[in-house]
Amino acid sequence: MLSRGNLTDAEWAVLEPLLPVSNNRCGRWRDHRQVINGITHRLGTGVQWRELPARFGPWKTVHKRHLLWSADGTWEMLLQRVQAAADADADGDLDWNVNVDSTSVRAHQHAAGAPKKPPPAPPSSSKGAPQISSPAGAHHPAAPAGGGGAPGEALGRSRGGLTTKIHVAVEGRCRPLSLLITPGQRADCTQFEAVMDKIRVPRTGFGRPRRTPDSVGADKAYSNRKIRAYLRKRGIRHAIPEKRDHKAARLHRGSRGGRPPGFDKDRYKDRNSVERAIGKLKQFRAVATRYDKRGYVYLGTVTAAALLIWLRS
Incomplete structure (x- = not known):
């Protein structure tokens, strides 16, 4: 199971050189491997932080590390560096045929009632980690925009109660490239450009980070003129089926309706990779059910799960 067990020696050998060696506040961090194993245990089991086994050290240390790394973008940075290593592999380990979709997650009642205060201030840039080029002005948002249950916390209300939606872009081998969370009632198509722009x-x-996939696949929820124009502007081939009502309206207008959008049926068959990736993410119980009150913390939880998928794939 992807969601179980501590980091193996092989996984730790990949991750260790990428980690910060100092918190720039109190000197050196406590043993990273022990703390990350504690975070991994919580991801897989959904256990309360206070109930972490003693072998992972003080639960407050594990909890605070996760909060800080979610706030300052460390989890996202680690994910991007592991992706960069795969992209640089001579065997072409990263498949740039990308698929996009979303999934709704039920929020536990403990996820409600977030305090109205900003995220913790991230420490200054860490020392000792290898540098990877990034575009000027790049930054990691501390808290994603949201709505519904609480401003900025990505909680929405529906008949089923509080929900959060995870929007994800996945490469051809079922590994997440970019992640975004919104309130559960937010439409998929409204977040397509945001998810695509987060691929980096x-x-x-x-050199500049690679941001343009070879092709994009998505279901009918993403079939509209705005998305097709966005992909055409960026020169990205796509496999998005046309909605029935859109087709009927186009045919009704005759020659004025224009030509039908291109659609590659064989390429569309590969869209199952995003469904399988979502299934992998939901093997982590702390992802399948949201327990985190703050939106940026839950995004960090999902990103840490995506990082483990890359390490264990």
Whole structure:
């Protein structure tokens, strides 16, 4: 199971060189491997932080590390660096045929009632980690925009109660490239451009991060003129089926309706990779059910789960 067990020696060998060595506040961090194993245990089991086994050290240390790394973008940085290593692999380990979709997650009642205060101030840039080029002005948002249950916390209300929606772009081998969370009632198509713009795989040497996939696949929820124009502007091929009502309206207008959008049936068959990736994410119980009150913390939880998928794939 992807969601179970501590980091293996092989996984730790990949992750260790990428980790910060100092918190710039109190000197050196407590043993990273022990703390990350504690976070991994919580991801897989959904256990309360206070109930973490003693072998992971003080639960407050594990909890605070996760909060800080969610706030300052460390989890996202680690995910991008692991992606960069895969993209630089001579065997072409990263498949740039991308698929996009979303999934709704039920929020536990403990996820409600977030305090109205900003995220913790992230420490200054960490020392000792290898540098990877990134575009000027790049930054990691501390808290994603949201709505519904509480401003900025990505909680929405529906007949089923509080929900959060995870929007994800996945490469061809069922591994997440970019993640975004919104309130559960938010439409999929409204977040397509935001998810695509978050794809940013750095180069291991010099050069700008790669942001343009070879092709994009999505279901009918993403079939509209705005999305097709966005992909056409960026020169990205796509496999998005046309909605029935859109087709009927186009045919009704005759020659004025224009030509039908191109659609590659064989390419569309590969869209199952995003469904399988969502299934992998939901093997982590802390992802399948949202327990985190703050939106930025839950996004960090999902990103940490995506990082483990990359390490264990």
